[in-house]
Amino acid sequence: MIRFSGITPSGHAQLGNYLGAIQRWAAEGGEDDLYFVSDLHAMTTTHNPAKLRGLSGELLAVLIASGIPPERVFVQSDLARQLGALTWVLECTCSYGEAARMIQFKEKSKGRTGSRLSLLTYPVLMAADILLQGAAEVPVGEDQRQHVELARVLARRFNNTYGEVFTVPAAVLPPTGARVRDLADPARKMSKSARDSAGVVSVLDPAELVRRKFRRAVTDGGSVPEYLPEQRPGLANLLEIMAACTGTKPADVAAEYGSYGALKDAVADAVIETLRPVRESATALLADPGELDRVRRAGAVRASERGEHRLQSALRLIGAG
Numbered sequence: 001m002i003r004f005s006g007i008t009p010s011g012h013a014q015l016g017n018y019l020g021a022i023q024r025w026a027a028e029g030g031e032d033d034l035y036f037v038s039d040l041h042a043m044t045t046t047h048n049p050a051k052l053r054g055l056s057g058e059l060l061a062v063l064i065a066s067g068i069p070p071e072r073v074f075v076q077s078d079l080a081r082q083l084g085a086l087t088w089v090l091e092c093t094c095s096y097g098e099a100a101r102m103i104q105f106k107e108k109s110k111g112r113t114g115s116r117l118s119l120l121t122y123p124v125l126m127a128a129d130i131l132l133q134g135a136a137e138v139p140v141g142e143d144q145r146q147h148v149e150l151a152r153v154l155a156r157r158f159n160n161t162y163g164e165v166f167t168v169p170a171a172v173l174p175p176t177g178a179r180v181r182d183l184a185d186p187a188r189k190m191s192k193s194a195r196d197s198a199g200v201v202s203v204l205d206p207a208e209l210v211r212r213k214f215r216r217a218v219t220d221g222g223s224v225p226e227y228l229p230e231q232r233p234g235l236a237n238l239l240e241i242m243a244a245c246t247g248t249k250p251a252d253v254a255a256e257y258g259s260y261g262a263l264k265d266a267v268a269d270a271v272i273e274t275l276r277p278v279r280e281s282a283t284a285l286l287a288d289p290g291e292l293d294r295v296r297r298a299g300a301v302r303a304s305e306r307g308e309h310r311l312q313s314a315l316r317l318i319g320a321g
């Protein structure tokens, strides 16, 4: 059974990506699972090519530095030819109405005709990502569930119309993990693409910067630390981060600290220690572009070899190739 998940280089990898996803991928991934840097998905709105290339390399380094075996990692655009071909096949299996119904498309395009066409079609590319690799389970957040449903519909339709080629994938909600909030605005989740980086801890931030960001974290008043997620989301966020880093419970963490200052310093220390090996190893990889490139090319060869027979079967059955 293949599990398959990705991360989009829309910004620097942040603490939420690490605690909520990457760390688990590294710990729980099975031999056949695949994780990828979805750089083609970062092009549906205005983007800077040089920045995108840099962030893709950085995210690849972070995935490997986090302990995901290099043979389970690849960069999406290295499979651009296969994915381009399969996306076309799947676009010929999908209706305009199905693509236009996607909630993310409606929200992001806001009916603007100047939106990139790829904003409409990227769920079909996502279906190609999943179906090319024969993934059975796709761990995604609620916001991506509809896109995996589309991949499911297209796989079934193709198999029923032309012949059995694709594994029908299922969206699975990842086990409840840390949902990390922005330190400066706990109403929002921490995001790589946040406009203001004051409340966003990047995986590669130096220790002193991490400490400063935690010292300035919003903690919504109150005299002593208590775990009250509804009433005090900023404080709860710190407690949850600490619990995720140390394998404890947020309420137990709260009981240990008598002041906000002490708690903030302790959370900063825990985060710095959790991220230290990842930062050191990613920095070393990034300083050796030849090695990173070698790992990237090997990952691309493996991922494309795994998917090629499905693409060829699909082309043959659809009357092409």
Ligand code: AQP
Pocket (backbone or CB within 6 Å): 006, 007, 008, 009, 010, 011, 014, 015, 016, 017, 018, 019, 020, 021, 022, 140, 141, 178, 179, 180, 181, 189, 190, 191, 192, 193, 194
């Ligand atoms: N704050 C978060 N807490 C826990 N998990 C998070 N993830 C993202 N933010 C948090 C998880 O990270 C994985 C990769 O995310 P993605 O690249 O697919 O896009 P995203 O979920 O939209 O992440 P960002 O950082 O918020 O990116 P932008 O700014 O581009 O929207 C996913 O498994 C996600 O659940």
